[in-house]
Amino acid sequence: MHLTIYWQNFTPGSALLGGMLIGFGSALLVIFRGKIAGISGILGGLIDTDSTANSHRLWRGLFLIGLVSSSFVYQLFAPLPESNISASFGTLIFAGLLVGFGTRMGAGCTSGHGICGLSRLSIRSLIATISFMFSGFVVCYLFLHVLRMG
Amino acid sequence: MKNIITFVTGLIFGLGLIISGMTNPDKVIRFLDIGGIWDPSLMFVMFGGIAVAFVGFKFVQNKSQTVFDDTIHLPGTTHISKELVIGSLLFGAGWALAGFCPGPALVALGAGYKEAFIFVMAMIVGMTIHDHFFKVCGK
Numbered sequence: 001m002h003l004t005i006y007w008q009n010f011t012p013g014s015a016l017l018g019g020m021l022i023g024f025g026s027a028l029l030v031i032f033r034g035k036i037a038g039i040s041g042i043l044g045g046l047i048d049t050d051s052t053a054n055s056h057r058l059w060r061g062l063f064l065i066g067l068v069s070s071s072f073v074y075q076l077f078a079p080l081p082e083s084n085i086s087a088s089f090g091t092l093i094f095a096g097l098l099v100g101f102g103t104r105m106g107a108g109c110t111s112g113h114g115i116c117g118l119s120r121l122s123i124r125s126l127i128a129t130i131s132f133m134f135s136g137f138v139v140c141y142l143f144l145h146v147l148r149m150g
Numbered sequence: 151m152k153n154i155i156t157f158v159t160g161l162i163f164g165l166g167l168i169i170s171g172m173t174n175p176d177k178v179i180r181f182l183d184i185g186g187i188w189d190p191s192l193m194f195v196m197f198g199g200i201a202v203a204f205v206g207f208k209f210v211q212n213k214s215q216t217v218f219d220d221t222i223h224l225p226g227t228t229h230i231s232k233e234l235v236i237g238s239l240l241f242g243a244g245w246a247l248a249g250f251c252p253g254p255a256l257v258a259l260g261a262g263y264k265e266a267f268i269f270v271m272a273m274i275v276g277m278t279i280h281d282h283f284f285k286v287c288g289k
Contacts, residue, residue: 006180006189011171015191018170019198025163026199027206032155034215034222037163039253044277059156064256066160071261073161074168081168083258084176085265087248096255096269098244100276103252105284106237107227110251111163113238114196119203120224127230128238135242140182143247 026116033059038112039067040103091149106131152218164257170195173257175249182246 026037045053046060074080087095103109106128108117113132117125143149171177171191180189210222245251250258250269258266 003184004187006187009177009180009189009191011191012194015170015194016198018166018168018172019195019200020202021162021166021169022195023166023199023202023204023206025159025161025166026203027209028155028159028162030206030210030222030224032152032159032216032218034210034220036223036225037159039251039256040277043252043256043274044281047274047277048281058153062153062156063160063163066157066162067164067253067256068160068260070161070164070168070257071173074165080261081171081174083174083261083263083266085249085258085263086176086179087265089265089268092248092265092269093272095244095248095250096272097276097279098240098247099250099252099255099269100273100278101280101284102237102240102242102244102276104237104277104280105233106239106241107225107234108238109241109253110245111253115199115203116207117225118196119200120207122225122228124225124228124230124234128234131235131238132242132245135239136182136246137184138246139243140179140246141185144179144183145185 022111022115023119026111026119029063030116035059035063036112036116037063038108038116040100040109041107041112044104102132152216152220163253164260166199167254167257170198172251173254173261175254178249178251178254179246 029035029037042060042063045056071080108128113125113128167173172195181192214222248269255266255269259270
């Protein structure tokens with residue numbers, strides 16, 4: 001397979017800077033609150049109806065309110081970069097179900113396993129990260145180049 | 151004070167997602183599309199994130215409590231289960247189809263994208279199906 005790089009859209013600087021802010025947020029959360037910044041775990045725990053989750057609802061809610069308001073805060077200083085979404089509504093629903101179910105089953109997503117877990121040198125998170133990256137590449141290839149649905 | 155910090159932490163995390171390009175599904179898909187014209191930019195998100203978070207986790211490594219006397223909760227499981235692998239494979243599939251993972255979807259929801267709203271609703275349903283039906287049946 002021939003690999004072609006999309007140099008016009010290559011943005012390593014902003015990706016690195018954004019990544020560092022994500023890492024900084026994760027560091028602050030564990031230092032000041034003692035918690036892991038795993039978004040699927042935080043959202044899943046917040047909507048968990050089990051009463052054992054009650055004592056965690058405050059910090060989870062506050063973190064997510066901060067996360068959801070970040071677009072608003074960003075556009076106070078600069079125009080918000082566009083989110084270009086090509087997926088159809090059907091694909092969005094199917095993908096959302098997979099992401100919700102899969103992150104709960106695998107106990108984490110790109111943030112909890114990919115950033116926090118790997119930073120903690122967790123083998124479990126390394127296996128999880130390899131798994132979701134692998135299926136991400138494979139499914140993307142199948143969807144765009146075999147089924148040609150993109 | 152710690153509640154304000156928690157809110158700010160979520161805010162910084164979200165700003166990082168916006169700046170990095172993670173909240174743009176087309177960019178995410180171009181990153182996963184190694185068969186097309188590949189945009190490797192988002193690999194640098196992981197480099198930057200790990201470099202900084204690593205220092206944070208080193209800082210709390212031998213501590214059991216935060217400055218606010220809260221217990222530090224670090225995952226203690228080391229078992230590599232089939233759920234870990236299958237769940238992560240399913241997550242990767244959904245991520246590639248829509249270009250959204252949970253954090254960026256919530257940020258885009260906050261920016262008012264109806265597609266993100268649909269995705270987040272389906273994601274919550276998926277989480278609920280797992281936690282209330284699947285996990286319960288497995289026990």
